[in-house]
Amino acid sequence: AYQWPSQPYDDLEDFIYSGQRPDGSSMSSLVASCKLRGTTNTTVAAEWTRFVYHDTSTHNITDGTGGLDGSLFFELDRVENVGAGMTNTRSDFSSFPSKYISRSDITVIGTIFAVAACGGPAMQVRGGRIDTNVAGPYGVPNASDTSESIVATFAHQGFNISEMIQLVACGHTLGGVRYPDFPDVVAAPSDTSETVVDLFDDTQQFDHNIVTNYLDGTTRDPLIVLNQTMASDLKVFSQDPTNATLQAMSSADTFSSTCVSIFDKMFNTVPNGVNLTDYIELQPVKVGNVQLTLGDSNLEFQAAVRVSTVSDNTNISMYWCDKYGSSADCAGGLKRYASPVSSTTVGSTVASAMGVTLEKYQFVVPIDADQGINKFWFDINYGNGTTAVADNNGAYYPVAQDEVLWVPSMSIAKSATSTNGSWFIVAAVKSSSASDISGLHIDCIGRATADYIAVNATYDLALNNTMPSKLGYDFYSVATTANFGVTMQFDIVAEASNGTQWIDGDRQAGLISITLPAASGVNTTTSKSVGGSGESAAWSWRHTSAGWLVGVILVVVAAL
Numbered sequence: 042a043y044q045w046p047s048q049p050y051d052d053l054e055d056f057i058y059s060g061q062r063p064d065g066s067s068m069s070s071l072v073a074s075c076k077l078r079g080t081t082n083t084t085v086a087a088e089w090t091r092f093v094y095h096d097t098s099t100h101n102i103t104d105g106t107g108g109l110d111g112s113l114f115f116e117l118d119r120v121e122n123v124g125a126g127m128t129n130t131r132s133d134f135s136s137f138p139s140k141y142i143s144r145s146d147i148t149v150i151g152t153i154f155a156v157a158a159c160g161g162p163a164m165q166v167r168g169g170r171i172d173t174n175v176a177g178p179y180g181v182p183n184a185s186d187t188s189e190s191i192v193a194t195f196a197h198q199g200f201n202i203s204e205m206i207q208l209v210a211c212g213h214t215l216g217g218v219r220y221p222d223f224p225d226v227v228a229a230p231s232d233t234s235e236t237v238v239d240l241f242d243d244t245q246q247f248d249h250n251i252v253t254n255y256l257d258g259t260t261r262d263p264l265i266v267l268n269q270t271m272a273s274d275l276k277v278f279s280q281d282p283t284n285a286t287l288q289a290m291s292s293a294d295t296f297s298s299t300c301v302s303i304f305d306k307m308f309n310t311v312p313n314g315v316n317l318t319d320y321i322e323l324q325p326v327k328v329g330n331v332q333l334t335l336g337d338s339n340l341e342f343q344a345a346v347r348v349s350t351v352s353d354n355t356n357i358s359m360y361w362c363d364k365y366g367s368s369a370d371c372a373g374g375l376k377r378y379a380s381p382v383s384s385t386t387v388g389s390t391v392a393s394a395m396g397v398t399l400e401k402y403q404f405v406v407p408i409d410a411d412q413g414i415n416k417f418w419f420d421i422n423y424g425n426g427t428t429a430v431a432d433n434n435g436a437y438y439p440v441a442q443d444e445v446l447w448v449p450s451m452s453i454a455k456s457a458t459s460t461n462g463s464w465f466i467v468a469a470v471k472s473s474s475a476s477d478i479s480g481l482h483i484d485c486i487g488r489a490t491a492d493y494i495a496v497n498a499t500y501d502l503a504l505n506n507t508m509p510s511k512l513g514y515d516f517y518s519v520a521t522t523a524n525f526g527v528t529m530q531f532d533i534v535a536e537a538s539n540g541t542q543w544i545d546g547d548r549q550a551g552l553i554s555i556t557l558p559a560a561s562g563v564n565t566t567t568s569k570s571v572g573g574s575g576e577s578a579a580w581s582w583r584h585t586s587a588g589w590l591v592g593v594i595l596v597v598v599a600a601l
């Protein structure tokens with residue numbers, strides 16, 4: 042069962058289903074509602090879907106090289122990749138790769154956002170693709186290629202004739218062919234400064250019209266009915282003279298299920314040696330944005346919990362145990378709890394296609410430095426008679442350490458207008474441990490760079506005497522110098538002389554300038570029952586009404 046924390050799963054899951062980066066910038070919204078690209082009559086979704094196939098195309102099934110590895114980002118000057126759609130897509134994707142989500146993962150996730158945005162199925166994908174930083178071999182078929190050459194090219198990529206037909210039909214249900222990129226196919230409009238896209242079928246939707254129109258002879262597909270030298274879809278489809286492959290995908294349902302399975306094969310076309318993650322499933326309750334840091338007069342703890350299928354009556358509380366003092370680890374049953382400071386509706390086009398609504402509840406609470414926090418969990422009252430406790434399968438959500446903490450409020454974001462500027466990073470180290478610490482550094486990575494190449498760098502932090510100690514912490518800082526691009530993620534690592542390491546991991550420099558709402562008030566309870574869900578510090582059960590019943594029985598048995 043899924044357990045938090047779990048990278049890269051956590052970041053992939055949240056990006057796929059929330060559709061956005063941790064700082065709120067949404068990739069999914071770029072394609073939502075099957076949006077048209079600018080003033081053209083093709084869609085952003087179509088451009089993104091063409092892009093994924095062209096990255097796949099460098100795969101060589103014989104020696105296992107190439108495939109989805111992000112090489113396409115360096116191949117757009119090739120004739121096989123001509124078209125404004127390709128450069129638009131590269132630019133759309135460029136700010137979203139992150140520590141655990143590669144450029145090639147973004148390319149795949151972009152396609153599932155695209156398909157779902159245009160009424161297609163919600164597809165599940167894996168993560169873990171590894172990017173190359175150089176162009177790969179040539180490999181995309183050109184419309185002018187002979188039938189034999191097109192078949193051989195797909196075979197080289199690992200697709201047989203029927204899979205080739207399926208892949209082309211599933212791709213060419215979206216978008217079309219544009220003048221001026223393909224003047225040999227599409228006739229020039231009267232005003233040649235315009236972009237005209239001749240669509241493959243009459244709809245912008247991800248639907249089976251591309252198939253039925255071909256089968257009943259009404260197709261308008263420009264790669265079938267226009268310039269016959271360039272009639273690549275005709276060359277592809279007529280490899281099966283009986284049309285059995287297209288017949289088998291000529292209903293809405295069979296088209297959808299065939300495309301899910303052939304796209305899955307395409308998405309998993311990666312170089313040998315790349316181990317993809319499991320399929321990334323939606324977690325009904327997902328914890329994120331967890332951070333313990335220093336506020337003005339207290340420590341401050343933040344966490345967000347994303348919950349599906351909530352209503353206006355849904356009520357959520359965060360509970361936690363102290364780390365120090367007489368109530369450490371909820372001794373005596375003492376728990377603290379607070380309400381969220383805000384909530385936001387999130388959700389990618391994939392979540393919408395699944396019919397799921399997602400709400401992210403943000404918690405910000407003051408923590409007394411003498412009490413600390415060692416674990417937290419959530420009590421959810423859905424408001425419809427159902428309650429649940431989200432406690433990480435009984436393990437609770439741990440707060441790993443408080444020896445070294447990032448302080449975003451004292452750190453400084455690089456200038457928004459400069460791509461080159463540095464981030465000023467401040468870490469707080471417990472004064473009681475400071476003398477024991479033999480090394481303090483940050484390991485940084487930026488993947489959203491101007492040249493698409495990940496930048497890694499490590500910096501030592503030095504004691505900053507201009508920042509007086511407070512709340513039992515000393516302050517250390519460093520100004521980064523490498524050009525990490527739009528966002529940077531880092532781990533702060535402190536090493537004690539006895540070899541112990543304390544890590545404040547997976548911090549996001551992109552969160553520096555984000556102002557959080559004021560902290561909520563903190564309540565305290567020693568009651569065994571939390572919010573009617575039967576939760577207690579000593580034991581817990583997570584299952585809604587049935588869990589509550591089991592809880593009542595256990596309480597009765599315990600009382601006897």
Ligand code: HEM
Pocket residue numbers: 083084086087088090091094123124125126182183184185191208209211212213215216217218219220222223238273277
């Ligand atoms: C024989 C193989 C293929 C050939 C020769 C071919 C050729 C083309 C051409 C010439 C265009 C017009 C591009 C433009 O004007 O920007 C196009 C568009 C497109 N292709 Fe393919 N294609 C092939 C296979 C595929 C596959 C396998 C997929 C995806 C699975 C795909 C997805 C798309 C999409 C979505 C568009 C529309 C792009 C837009 O509207 O901007 N194609 N294709």
